[in-house]
Amino acid sequence: MFKFAHPEYLHALWAIPVLAALYYLYRRRKARALAAFAEKALHEALFGEKSFVRETINFGVALLAIAMLILAAANPQTGSKLEEVKQVGIDVYICLDVSRSMRAEDLKPSRLESAKNEIRLMTQRLRGDRIGLIIFAGEAFVQFPLTTDYSAAALFLSAVSTNSIGRQGTAIASAIELATKSFDEKSETKRVIVVISDGEDHEGAIDRALEKAKEKDVIVYAIGVGSESGAPIPVGTRGGAPQYKKNREGEIVVSRLNDETLKRVTKETGGKYYAALGGTNELSEIYDDLAAIEKTEYGSRKISEYDDKFYYFLAAGLLLLVVEFFLTDKRSSLVRRLLGVETKTAQDL
Numbered sequence: 424m425f426k427f428a429h430p431e432y433l434h435a436l437w438a439i440p441v442l443a444a445l446y447y448l449y450r451r452r453k454a455r456a457l458a459a460f461a462e463k464a465l466h467e468a469l470f471g472e473k474s475f476v477r478e479t480i481n482f483g484v485a486l487l488a489i490a491m492l493i494l495a496a497a498n499p500q501t502g503s504k505l506e507e508v509k510q511v512g513i514d515v516y517i518c519l520d521v522s523r524s525m526r527a528e529d530l531k532p533s534r535l536e537s538a539k540n541e542i543r544l545m546t547q548r549l550r551g552d553r554i555g556l557i558i559f560a561g562e563a564f565v566q567f568p569l570t571t572d573y574s575a576a577a578l579f580l581s582a583v584s585t586n587s588i589g590r591q592g593t594a595i596a597s598a599i600e601l602a603t604k605s606f607d608e609k610s611e612t613k614r615v616i617v618v619i620s621d622g623e624d625h626e627g628a629i630d631r632a633l634e635k636a637k638e639k640d641v642i643v644y645a646i647g648v649g650s651e652s653g654a655p656i657p658v659g660t661r662g663g664a665p666q667y668k669k670n671r672e673g674e675i676v677v678s679r680l681n682d683e684t685l686k687r688v689t690k691e692t693g694g695k696y697y698a699a700l701g702g703t704n705e706l707s708e709i710y711d712d713l714a715a716i717e718k719t720e721y722g723s724r725k726i727s728e729y730d731d732k733f734y735y736f737l738a739a740g741l742l743l744l745v746v747e748f749f750l751t752d753k754r755s756s757l758v759r760r761l762l763g764v765e766t767k768t769a770q771d772l
Contacts, residue, residue: 501730514569520558526656530649538619556576560592622684
């Protein structure tokens with residue numbers, strides 16, 4: 424098997440045909456200038472020692488050296504052997520509240536951004552566990568299913584905002600229910616749900632969701648984001664001044680942390696509740712709990728070990744640069760004698 428460790432560097436190879444085309448135009452322009460300067464019959468007398476063929480060869484060697492160095496930077500690799508690796512871990516669905524109340528800024532820069540940052544920190548610590556993300560407001564959606572591709576997970580997470588779901592509300596029960604049925608039924612891995620919300624459950628039906636979770640031995644952890652004193656909900660700016668959500672009486676609505684529902688779902692499923700304080704990473708604390716859960720094999724994959732081969736191209740590139748440095752664009756004395764060209768002095772001309 425063959426691959427490049429850094430294929431993005433291969434885009435630099437486009438510079439090779441560009442430089443070749445520019446050199447071709449340069450040679451044409453130079454030829455026209457020489458034709459205008461003197462008749463072709465005088466060129467041998469004027470430029471007897473000059474070899475335009477050698478000049479072209481020198482340029483070609485330089486281009487080839489650049490190409491070799493670019494390939495070396497891309498680091499060609501060959502696969503030496505295939506090895507089957509067992510995949511062991513647990514399955515974790517994070518249910519993230521994206522309702523508008525998550526815009527409140529009692530956690531900086533906002534409740535939602537603080538929660539997203541904690542999720543990023545958690546994915547950096549995962550080792551083999553599968554993670555999925557469900558976002559919810561008035562309804563719940565799977566943002567990405569269970570995966571071990573943490574880079575892709577971070578990319579999908581970055582796109583999440585309070586505008587990701589049009590229907591407003593805080594359907595915690597719907598999120599737990601969707602996560603419970605989204606686990607792989609055939610897998611025997613331990614299953615965990617982490618709910619991150621300000622706890623303002625407007626939809627109810629939490630009993631049915633908890634019952635289904637307990638039937639499938641799903642453990643629910645929860646993080647309450649926000650403060651008991653609360654904060655207003657930003658809705659935009661007017662004339663540079665921030666505007667906040669108001670009720671029908673024109674009073675500014677203050678969103679407060681309501682942790683009763685969150686504490687209940689964790690208590691009934693054997694999980695734990697954490698309050699986000701802004702200065703600590705609660706998901707890291709949850710990860711410490713998850714690390715203590717027995718890992719289960721959920722599959723295997725074949726991976727190939729690769730050997731670096733960049734040094735061949737690096738050596739070739741450096742050698743070509745050395746060769747180009749010592750090459751000359753002058754004709755050899757043998758070639759000049761064969762062509763019958765003698766070096767003329769200025770006085771002879």
